[in-house]
Amino acid sequence: MYLFGKKILISNLICFVVGLQFVFAQTLVTENNNPLLQRSSLQYQAPVFNIIKDEQFKPAFEFALKEHDKQIDVIVNNPNKPTFENTVLALEISGEDLTRASSIFYNLTGSNTNQVLQKTEEEFAPIFSAHNDMLYLNSKIYNRIKGINKVALKGEEKKLVEYYLLQFELAGANLSDAGKEKMKKINESLAILRTNFSNRLLVARKNGALLITDENELDGLSAEEIAASKQKAKLAGFEGKYLLGLLNTTQQPLLQNLKNRSTRERLFKSSWTRAEKNDSADTRNILETMAKLRLEKAQLMGKKSFAEWKLQDQMAKNPGQAFNLLSNIAKYSVAKSKKEAKEIQDLIDSQHGGFTLEPWDWNFYSEQVRKAKYDLDEREVKPYFELTTVLEKGVFFAAKRMYGISFKVRKDLPVYHSDVVAYEVFDKDGKSMAIYYLDFYTRDNKGGGAWMNNFVNQSHYLKQKPVIVNVFNFQKPTEGNPSLINFDEVTTLFHEFGHTLHGLFANQKYVSLSGTAVPRDFVEFPSQINEHCVLDPIILKNYALHYKTKEVIPTQLIEKIKKAETFNKGYTVTELLAAATLDMAWHSVENAADFTPSLDFENNSLQHYGLLVNEVRTRYHTPYFAHIWGGDYCAGYYAYTWSKTLDYNAFDWLKSNGGMTRANGERFRKYILSVGNSVDLKKAFRDFIGHDMEVMPYLKNAGLLE
Secondary structure (H helix, E strand, O other): OOOOOOOOOOOOOEEEEOOOOOEEEOOOOOOOHHHHOOOOOOHHHOOOOOOOOOOHHHHHHHHHHHHHHHHHHHOOOOOOOOOOHHHHHHHHHHOOOHHHHHHHHHHHHHHOHHHHHHHHHHHHHHHHHHHHHHHHHOOHHHHHOOOOOOOOOOOOHHHHHHHHHHHHHHHHOOOHHHHHHHHHHHHHHHHHHHHHHHHHHHHHHHHEEEEEEHHHHOOOOOOOOOOOOOOHHHHHOOOOEEEEOOOOOOOOHHHHHHOOHHHHHHHHHHHHHOOOOOOOOHHHHHHHHHHHHHHHHHHHHOOHHHHHHHHHHOOOOOOHHHHHHHHHHHHHHHHHHHHHHHHHHHHHOOOOOOOOOOOHHHHHHHHHHHHHHOOOOHHHHHHHHHHHHHHHHHHHHHHHHHOOOOOEEOOOOOOOOOEEEEEEEEEEOEEEEEEEEEEOOOOOOOOOEEEEEEEEEEEEOEEOOOOEEEEEEEEEOOOOOOEEHHEEEEHHHHHHHHHHHHHOOOOOHHHHHHOOOHHHHHHHHHHHHHHHHOOOOOHHHOOOOOOOOOOOOOHHHHHHHHHHOOOOHHHHHHHHHHHHHHHHHHHHOOOHHOOOHHHHHHHHHHHHOOOOOEEOOOOOOOHHHHEEEEHOOOOOOHHHHHHHHHHHHHHHHHOOOOOOOOOHHHHHHHHHHHOOOOOHHHHHHHHHHOOOOOOOHHHHOOOOOO
């Protein structure tokens, strides 16, 4: 993700000393000795993590911000007639130090944060917001861009001018001076609130972990899972007890196997209520304020709602189009989820359970239904998915097969945590093309979910090759045990690598148009296409090897997995659509008086759109919906469904033309993966499969049609 204007500098060094004592020391840090302010001497400017210190970000930001200000002043005060070179290109390549420092900083605050980084993030959130406003609300630069003779421009130069014009207009460059001052205050407040939300949610997730005193309450978990929970409790200071940590989602993976219904209920409720306990980690007042400020911001720009403002540069273009897609799929997914619920209730009744299905029961009993219908047990499958084997013989093998690229472990490159591994990537001609990091395991100081980010963005103009990281939250195995992941986590590994492919194959002159710098509702498309490699027969048999015997997964088990592919889809699609609809509901409000307390707003919105299903809770409950309150998916979570619809359309084409082959990989690279945002993406999609996006392939491939 390209994070413009988020970078760091440092002069006051704050050291944390045991005993809650802080010692303040003045340390002279200059651009000459701060590694964040120097081009790394490592290959492709890979970060020098071994010498980067947390305390260096503050002075790096301070210096880099001043340098960027100087560069902007040169553009603003240029007496010459505006040209592409002296205005847009000058703007594009400005802020090098800021980009370098911030790209490292924001990956660390997401994946390996601490008190120093959090304090720095809170301090600089309003500063970066003001800096961004200084640039994008600057009428002089905006007018210079408008004054460029675009007739003679073509290709990426023309596209880059159009890109910056739109960014300035979306930011409010056309506003009056009074309007701009108001916009600055709104943006500053939102930046502070966004950071506070993320920091509170991290605490809420940690505090929400369920403490168990009696091992009998963990009946159903594997010995490895119990050992991991015991180790987690020990590290938290609860020797002899068991701690079940939370993932970012509503449902928790352990619910699938916990036999004790009381434990399931407690774990689910710990997840659901983590950020609504009226304590210092409660996020509701923050997000409610953010929703109102976002509406105010959009209306200041002359739009009815925040969603209407936000979607202008997306494929959907407006909230009506997004809602239309969500509702067209939801009526089928909800109907199927009700049938699935009946199957589960029938099973409970046949076992004389004596209770009505609740959300904490779903995963436990749906797994039994799956086993009964398809004779498929998750625990029978998991031993075939050892993490490193899946990565190197699955993800990397598929990439070699489809695109000709290869990978080499780089143990000589420094990393920011001992869990991180690094690889060098080589193109089909054998030439080195990128550095790639993977950060596999969950930590209390890591944000939930999984993501891809760039430390260095590809750019022909800057002579830069990509340096990319994928971050995950897999459970770390206890010492001596293999790192086994479940089938969903296998899919996540392939999915995030799909984003990496998008970054690896970037082939643009300019960073702002490069790789994954595309609309939100397109960016998930390449990653979702890569998920289809998971069950490709040739690829699957190459990586699904039993961790003990090294035997290939049996054909019979593969068939069971494939037959079960659309199992529980009513549930999984409905929980996803509920989250997407909830996001769009929050950001489609046109009158501030229509905002109600967050829990009421959520219930009323889901009820209105037919997605309030007790047994199928939203994938993200409003108080911990990090994508939209702590991230940049506000009015954009629908993008996963939009991109999935693109994916299913493309997958139908692939199936009709030989599947996940080298020829199709090269075609996908040519039309989709390598074009970044340098072309009309709707046309690129049409060129790839021959027609525009249709909803029917989604309904068919997801198994929502009866």
